[in-house]
Amino acid sequence: MKTRLSSLFTDLYELTMAAVYFEREMFAPATFSFFVRSYPKNWRFFIFCGLEEVISWLEKFSFSEEDLAYLDNLGLFKPAFLDYLKNLRFTGDVFSMSEGAIFFAEEPVLEITAPLPQAQLVETFVINTLCFNSLVASKAVRSVLAARGRMVVDFSARRTHGVEAALKVARNSYLVGFSATSNTLAGKLYNIPVTGTMAHSFIESFPSEVEAFSAFAEIFPDNTVLLLDTYDTITATKKAIDLAKRLEAQGKRLKGVRLDSGNISHLAKEVRRLLDEAGLSYVKIFVSGGLDEYQIEKFLEEGVPVDAFGVGTKMGVSADAPYLDASYKLVSYDGRPVAKLSSGKKTLAGEKQVYRFKKNGFLQKDLVALRNETFDAEPLLEKVMEKGKRLKPKQTLGDIKKHIQMALKEIPDELKAIRPSENSFYCVEVSPHLAALQKKIEEEIRLKEILV
Amino acid sequence: MKTRLSSLFTDLYELTMAAVYFEREMFAPATFSFFVRSYPKNWRFFIFCGLEEVISWLEKFSFSEEDLAYLDNLGLFKPAFLDYLKNLRFTGDVFSMSEGAIFFAEEPVLEITAPLPQAQLVETFVINTLCFNSLVASKAVRSVLAARGRMVVDFSARRTHGVEAALKVARNSYLVGFSATSNTLAGKLYNIPVTGTMAHSFIESFPSEVEAFSAFAEIFPDNTVLLLDTYDTITATKKAIDLAKRLEAQGKRLKGVRLDSGNISHLAKEVRRLLDEAGLSYVKIFVSGGLDEYQIEKFLEEGVPVDAFGVGTKMGVSADAPYLDASYKLVSYDGRPVAKLSSGKKTLAGEKQVYRFKKNGFLQKDLVALRNETFDAEPLLEKVMEKGKRLKPKQTLGDIKKHIQMALKEIPDELKAIRPSENSFYCVEVSPHLAALQKKIEEEIRLKEILV
Known part of the structure; x- marks a missing residue:
């Protein structure tokens, strides 16, 4: 997974388009804008992830001899175009929000300006990478928020x-706030x-559950979390209590127990009661098995005594929202702002900036403006690559994690709710100049392309 | 992506369990069984994919020096165990259905028998790989079935x-029957x-739509599919007709047009009418934009004239069923059949075989039996690895594709419906011997583990 990711990961149409641009010498700068059109149900914000991966990939963008031989073999492309690809590197500029930034639907998150063929060829990778990383971050944070400070672990x-x-x-x-992963x-x-x-x-491979529990605790006395539901959770709890007492006699403490199936709401309360009655209030209860933010919230609302959640499949595939409705759209070419009018899929023309207004430490509204406009607010897009070179050092995960933790505090509570009100959306405005430009371009297109 | 995939891709608990097995010298053969518990909504069968990837990975299973240094650094494992891991290779047997086999819920698809620590350590990779590949194959075939012979292309x-x-x-x-992919x-x-x-x-980067169409056709005269919905689909159709006529004058034929947004049902009929009236009945209509098997079926039921479908996101992430409820469960250790009783997650004990009964060329029922039982029907699991070595040469994709094409013909129509009747499920029976064994084991567990 650490090898250079092939630049041939691109839809074939990027290459056929690039071949036409090449033949027509259309090498002027083009700007493409990446944004997410709409929110999945109950989501009100996104967390931007994947930027670092995109920058690394752009820095190494190039076609190998093997790639070119394959393309030649398709019989579609002329030798001169393949020669051009051979020497092609990414020499563009990238404006972007920072990795870990909070962002909203309908606002540009990243814009690439580069000679048209380059900006076109990188589309597939850029969308895939920003989409999936941001999807997962935005899904995962919902479990963190639902858990209200309790530990959440990735089991996916x-x-x-x-x-x-x-x-x-x-x-x-x-x-976004998980404490750990099971993924070694x-x-x-x-x-x-x-x-x-x-x-x-593990339990089944031993002659009895008691022997399995004992064997584990003997070898990992400081790190034993006993799985209780293989046969019967309550009976297993009694075995766990016996073991915990034996460990106490050796000066050790059982770390926890885990419930993975059954009526967990009921079982966890019962297990907690039995543990507490045995003087084992320090033994933590871990819960796993089909969890997501909705289930976590339900447990906590019902007062289920859970210390840590193992969240797997439903977070890892973002089960209720397995993709983001994201796009990477041409917004200007050779200094000319462009737009499409496709039904339900309009795009805002021109190179842009997003300004963020805050009030009393909370996000108040974002304003999408033309890049040359200025407002008395925080501009969110900054240049992260220039002429194909990275402008800033790679951030550590720890730094990004801290940044996200701070940024989450600035999001109004109603937008962080697991089931927010249907009408509470963050305000993203379009600047008057941008709106006027958009109107002008759409009118020009209508005159030139439709009313012919 | 072609590098050896690290054997460290495993949940940490596989390693802690293996460490206990090692300390207790539990190296006897264990059999784990991979199966899918239940069908996603409207699915009635699965296609088994990912076997080749699992076999290749098992053949190369080993921990690198770097992996071991990392594990050592965790401070969890004793040096003797790390030494054991250093020399560990996969030496087990694998029984499996063939790549591309049709399979059903609640039947074993693959069983691994190996010394317990090995069979345990490979769990995470085996589940991930078989689950995801089979998920995608089983989702994608639904678009193929819905398209009733029309071309379907991967745009995901x-x-x-x-x-x-x-x-x-x-x-x-x-x-499973797609004709091509956009993924170079x-x-x-x-x-x-x-x-x-x-x-x-592409359209937007040219001064006008007509110039964009012409430029593409000039450079790819035999491979031009014009995208019609950038500004207005019907106006663009007229431009496409003009271009097609100019191509005809050069002895060339416009290959097709593509619709990607709007009321496609209405637009495709109108575009077809305009093309036909212009004597361009050979120009094909491609449709894309948020398609899945339900939308494809709807178009065809409405008589929408589509020649080919580009199917992307919803197939590529299996949007309505983004994971399979699959498991890899211990079914025997050291000759002793085992089971768990976890609520809603019971497993069938013992090493198994699946027998498939056919009638008049159609699948009739499957029978899950103990491996040493024989029935007058086709056994579906066969040994594909022995003592860690592959028993059969790698199949070509072409061979697997042909095999799937044949196998699909044997599935009764009601199971291939996009919206099957709620009660029509394929019959998967459990042999009397297996049922008796299961009952006996569950009773033993109750006596030994619960009524204590």
């Missing part, structure tokens, strides 16, 4: 859409805390 | 959960046909 490795997806889920969920490779690659103890198979 | 690269996911979607959708890297890696022409940005 077995159900993500491949290994690469699992790594990104571990990374991004950690960034992610732990190694990103230096994220890893966690995990035992599965049902 | 920009919205999948990462690049690896995009490659697997291209591979598996091709296997997948085309190169798997030798899948690639396709694509132009996006809205």
Whole structure:
């Protein structure tokens, strides 16, 4: 996963378009704008992730000899175009919000300005990378918010859409506030805390549940979380209590127990009661099994005594919103602002800036403006690459994590609710200049292209 | 993506369990069984994919020095265990259905028998790989079935959960009957046909739509599919007709037009009428934009004249069913069949075989039996690895694709419906011997573990 990701990861139409641009010598600067059109149900904000990956990929953008031989073999492209591709590097500028920024629908998050063929060829990778990383971060933070300070751990490795997806889920969920991941490779690659103890198979492979519990505690006396639901949760709790007492006699403490199935709401209360009655109030209760932010919120509203949540599949595939409705659209070419009018898929023309207004420490509204306009508010897009070179050093995960933690505090509570009111959306305005430009361009297009 | 995938892609608990097995010298053979518990809504069968990837990974299973240094650094594991991991290779047997096999819920698809620590450590990768590949294949085939012989093309690269996911979607959708992919890297890696022409940005970067159309046709005269909805679909159709006539004068034929937004049902009929009236009945209509099997079926039921469908996001992330409820469960250890009783998550004990009964060329029922039982029907699980070595050569994609095409013909129509009747499920029975064994084991567990 650490090797250079092929620049051939692009839709074929990017290459056929680039071939035409090449033939017609259309190398003037083009600006494409990445944005998300709409919110998944119950979402009111997004967290921007994937920028670092995009920058690294753009820095290394190039076609290998093998790539070019493959393209030649397709019989579609002329030798002169393939020669052009051979020497092609990314030499453009990138304006972007910072990794970990809070953003909203209908506002530009990243804009690339580069000679048209380059800006076109990078589309597929840019969308895929920003979309998936931001999707996962924005989904994962909902579990963190629902857990109200309790520990949340990533358990999704077995159900993500491949290994690469699992790594990104571990990374991004950690960034937005998860404490750890079960994914050992992610732990190694990103230096994220890893966690995990035992599965049902462990219990079953021993002649008895008691022997399984004892064996684990003997070998990991400081790190034992007993899984209780292999046969019967309440009976297993009694076995766990016996073991905890034996550990106490050795000066050790049972770390926790885990519930993974059944009526957890009821069982957790019962398990807590039994543990407390046995003087084991320090033994933590971990819960897992099909959790998401809605289930976590429900448990806490019902007063279920849970200390930590293992959140897997539904977060890792973003089950109720498995994709973002994101686009990367041409907004200007050779100094000319452009737009499309496709039904339901209009785009705002021109190079832009987003200004963020705050009030009493909370986000108040964002304003999407033309890049050359200025307002007395924080501009969110800044130049992160110039002429193909990165302008800022790579941020550490720890820095981004801290930044997100601070940024979350500035989001009004009603936008952070797991089930927000249907009408509460953050205000994203369009500047009068941008609105006027857009109107002018749409009228020009109507005159020139439609009323012919 | 072609590098060896780290064996450290495993949940940490697999390693802590393995450490206990190691300390207790629990190296006897364990059998784990992979199966899917239930169908997503409206699905009635699955297509098994990912086996080849699992076999390749198992063949290369080993921890690198770097992996071991990382594990050592966690401070959890003893040196003797890390030494054991250093020399660990996968030496087990794998019984499996063939890549591309049709399978059903609640039946074992793959069983691994290996020394307990090995069989445990491979769990995370095995589930992830079989789950995701089978998910995508089973989702994609629904678009193929809905399209009733019309061409279907994979357009999902920009919205999948990462690049690896995009490659697997291209591979598996091709296997189940897609004609091509837009994903150039997948085309190169798997030798899948690639396709694509132009996006809205292409139209917008030219001074006018007519000039954009002409430029493309000049450079790709045999491969031009004009995108019609950038400004106004009907006006663009008239421009396309003019261009097609100019191409005819040069002895060339416009290949097609593409509709990507708007009321496609209405627009496609109108575009077809205009093309036909102009004597351009050979010009094909491609449709894309948020398609899935439900939309494809709706178009065809409404008689919308579509020749080919570009299916992207909703197939590529399996939007309405983004994961399979799949498990990899211990079913026997050291010759002793085992089971868990966890509420709603029971497992069938023992090493198994699945027998498939057919009637008049159609699948009739499957029977899940103990592996040593025999029935007068086709056994679906066969040994594909022995003592860690692959028993059969790698199949070509073409062979698997053909196999799936044949296998689909044997599925009764009611199970292939996009909206099947709520009660029509394929019959999967459990053999009397297996049922008796299961009952016996559950009773033993109750006596030993619960009524204590």
